[in-house]
Amino acid sequence: MRIKLTIQYDGSAFCGWQSQPNGNAIQDHVERALATFLGGKQVRIYGAGRTDVGVHAIAQVAHFDTDKRVNPFKLCLGVNLALPSGIAVTNAEIVEDAFDARFGATSKTYRYSLYVSPTRMPLLDATRCQLYTMPNVDLMQKCADMLTGTHDFAAFQKAGSNTNGTVRTIHAINVAVDGSNIDVVVNGNAFLYNMVRIIAGTLVAVGYGKISLSDVQAMLDSGKRKTGIKTLASKGLTLVEVLY
Amino acid sequence: MRIKLTIQYDGSAFCGWQSQPNGNAIQDHVERALATFLGGKQVRIYGAGRTDVGVHAIAQVAHFDTDKRVNPFKLCLGVNLALPSGIAVTNAEIVEDAFDARFGATSKTYRYSLYVSPTRMPLLDATRCQLYTMPNVDLMQKCADMLTGTHDFAAFQKAGSNTNGTVRTIHAINVAVDGSNIDVVVNGNAFLYNMVRIIAGTLVAVGYGKISLSDVQAMLDSGKRKTGIKTLASKGLTLVEVLY
Numbered sequence: 001m002r003i004k005l006t007i008q009y010d011g012s013a014f015c016g017w018q019s020q021p022n023g024n025a026i027q028d029h030v031e032r033a034l035a036t037f038l039g040g041k042q043v044r045i046y047g048a049g050r051t052d053v054g055v056h057a058i059a060q061v062a063h064f065d066t067d068k069r070v071n072p073f074k075l076c077l078g079v080n081l082a083l084p085s086g087i088a089v090t091n092a093e094i095v096e097d098a099f100d101a102r103f104g105a106t107s108k109t110y111r112y113s114l115y116v117s118p119t120r121m122p123l124l125d126a127t128r129c130q131l132y133t134m135p136n137v138d139l140m141q142k143c144a145d146m147l148t149g150t151h152d153f154a155a156f157q158k159a160g161s162n163t164n165g166t167v168r169t170i171h172a173i174n175v176a177v178d179g180s181n182i183d184v185v186v187n188g189n190a191f192l193y194n195m196v197r198i199i200a201g202t203l204v205a206v207g208y209g210k211i212s213l214s215d216v217q218a219m220l221d222s223g224k225r226k227t228g229i230k231t232l233a234s235k236g237l238t239l240v241e242v243l244y
Numbered sequence: 245m246r247i248k249l250t251i252q253y254d255g256s257a258f259c260g261w262q263s264q265p266n267g268n269a270i271q272d273h274v275e276r277a278l279a280t281f282l283g284g285k286q287v288r289i290y291g292a293g294r295t296d297v298g299v300h301a302i303a304q305v306a307h308f309d310t311d312k313r314v315n316p317f318k319l320c321l322g323v324n325l326a327l328p329s330g331i332a333v334t335n336a337e338i339v340e341d342a343f344d345a346r347f348g349a350t351s352k353t354y355r356y357s358l359y360v361s362p363t364r365m366p367l368l369d370a371t372r373c374q375l376y377t378m379p380n381v382d383l384m385q386k387c388a389d390m391l392t393g394t395h396d397f398a399a400f401q402k403a404g405s406n407t408n409g410t411v412r413t414i415h416a417i418n419v420a421v422d423g424s425n426i427d428v429v430v431n432g433n434a435f436l437y438n439m440v441r442i443i444a445g446t447l448v449a450v451g452y453g454k455i456s457l458s459d460v461q462a463m464l465d466s467g468k469r470k471t472g473i474k475t476l477a478s479k480g481l482t483l484v485e486v487l488y
Contacts, residue, residue: 010366056367076363090363119320119334122254123300123482127367238367 002099003072005030005045006091007060012126012235013086016053017060026051026087030062033082037075038068048101048242049108052194054234056127059090061242063101099244107171108191109240112184112200112232128181129236135207137177143206143216144173144184147199154223156199157192158231166192166223175203185240194231201230246343247316249274249289250335251304256370256479257330260297261304270295270331274306277326281319282312292345292486293352296438298478300371303334305486307345343488351415352435353484356428356444356476372425373480379451381421387450387460388417388428391443398467400443401436402475410436410467419447429484438475445474 009026019027027045034043048061072092080088098104113128115121120130147156147170154166170188184200202219205211211226219225253270263271271289278287292305316336324332342348357372359365364374391400391414398410414432428444446463449455455470463469 008366010370058367073362080364085364085369086366088364088366090361090365117334118317120324120332121334122252122330122332123302123371125329126254126370 001069002063002065002095002097003070003075004093004095004099004101005062005064005089007057007062008088008090009057009060010086010126011051011054011056013084014053016055017047017049017051017057026057026060027062029083029087030079030089033079034064036082037078038066038070046101048105049191049239051239052234052237055237055239056235057239059241060239061101061105061244063095063099065097101242104244105189105242107187107189107243109185109187109242110191110196111238111240112186112196113236113238114182114184114200114204114232116180116182124181125235127235127238129233131182131204133208134180135182135204136209137175137182137207139209139213140182140184140203140207141175143203143213144175146213146216147202147220148173151220152223153192153195153220155219155225156195156202158194158198161193168192168195173199197231197234197237198225198229200236201232204232205229245313246307246309246339246341247314247319248337248339248343248345249306249308249333251301251306252332252334253301253304254330254370255295255298255300257328258297260299261291261293261295261301270301270304271306273327273331274323274333277323278308280326281322282310282314290345292349293435293483295483296478296481299481299483300479301483303485304483305345305349305488307339307343309341345486348488349433349486351431351433351487353429353431353486354435354440355482355484356430356440357480357482358426358428358444358448358476360424360426368425369479371479371482373477375426375448377452378424379426379448380453381419381426381451383453383457384426384428384447384451385419387447387457388419390457390460391446391464392417395464396467397436397439397464399463399469400439400446402438402442405437412436412439417443441475441478441481442469442473444480445476448476449473 015024045062045064075092115124115128116131150169172187174185176183259268289306289308319336359368359372360375394413416431418429420427
């Protein structure tokens with residue numbers, strides 16, 4: 001039968017989602033813990049998306065197949081005992097065989113988290129990126145609205161990325177401010193490599209007046225990124241939700 | 245001149261606030277970083293309160309004296325360069341010589357943070373303690389109100405603690421629920437050893453119906469703790485604010 005897993009992780013200590021030769025990817029740890037729980041047989045899991053080194057997930061989704069009859073909740077607890085403290089299976093459920101964690105996803109929500117402070121804040125640093133002064137958040141939201149919809153996001157991917165086309169659809173980008181914390185929440189159906197981190201970097205550049213909204217329009221039109229836009233640090237990025 | 249420091253830390257990697265022979269207390273790290281910044285001379289700092297191993301602080305306060313003329317903001321940045329990533333000075337200011345971080349404090353606010361989930365949540369585990377099911381939060385607040393005021397808190401300190409009397413005044417205890425997170429926020433003028441963690445444990449025991457409100461009243465009256473009340477884990481405790 002096919003099992004759908006929901007997995008939470010603090011990405012700090014791991015080599016991203018996708019299996020690595022050193023065995024320290026989140027996929028590696030979950031596969032080993034499942035094999036331990038299910039009795040030694042190797043297990044292959046399929047994740048909704050390949051989060052990068054240092055990226056976190058509140059609710060990554062993956063599926064795997066097993067011949068064993070398992071109680072999903074006992075599987076959660078058992079697998080969690082075998083996982084390092086930074087990774088946990090937060091839910092497991094039996095799904096129909098047609099369920100596919102990767103290809104069945106209809107939308108994914110990522111959050112890029114920032115905090116504004118002239119000095120660093122150790123209690124925020126694990127999952128937020130520091131800004132030294134408050135940017136213009138209204139301008140950031142205007143830029144976010146401009147990027148929403150179906151566009152050629154060639155200027156918003158890592159240089160040299162190899163993908164089948166660069167047109168993607170973003171359903172919504174919301175810039176939420178809570179005191180000195182800023183969250184950029186991006187919902188879309190598929191993303192290019194580093195796309196959310198570059199979108200966040202673009203919003204910050206606009207918020208500081210380093211580039212204008214018409215510069216951003218020119219990026220959409222030309223497929224070329226303006227200089228001065230950072231790909232923000234991976235630690236600020238969290239995969240929040242995957243819908244099917 | 246006397247300098248007031250505001251210090252934030254993630255207590256996970258350190259041996260509490262108070263200086264230790266192994267040099268891994270927060271006080272040790274800050275004193276070494278200050279000595280580095282000020283040119284090698286040993287510095288002694290005085291903190292508002294001695295947080296335990298594993299306890300965090302959003303805004304611990306300390307003071308120290310120096311003969312050097314220092315720019316407070318440059319001191320923050322310089323000292324932070326010499327501190328481990330889990331500790332940072334978030335503010336420094338020149339104060340009058342009569343200011344005393346410990347004896348001048350008029351109130352301190354601590355927060356005990358919980359999350360409710362049948363499975364562990366790695367992104368919450370660093371600073372929150374897990375509960376498996378939702379307790380009765382209204383009962384927890386009723387218990388909190390009962391503990392507010394001036395009482396003999398002998399039943400709410402670590403057994404064998406050596407203190408001058410056990411009467412303390414709690415100004416307010418607020419039980420705040422946000423989704424599956426519960427924060428117990430305690431404001432008072434002084435606390436016994438482990439008092440906030442035992443108060444949080446008492447509230448949880450009441451919230452689960454393990455003890456009744458009249459059991460709690462009996463604890464206040466007798467000075468003896470009921471069995472089954474846990475001193476909750478230090479990682480859930482954060483020193484939020486110190487007022488003068």
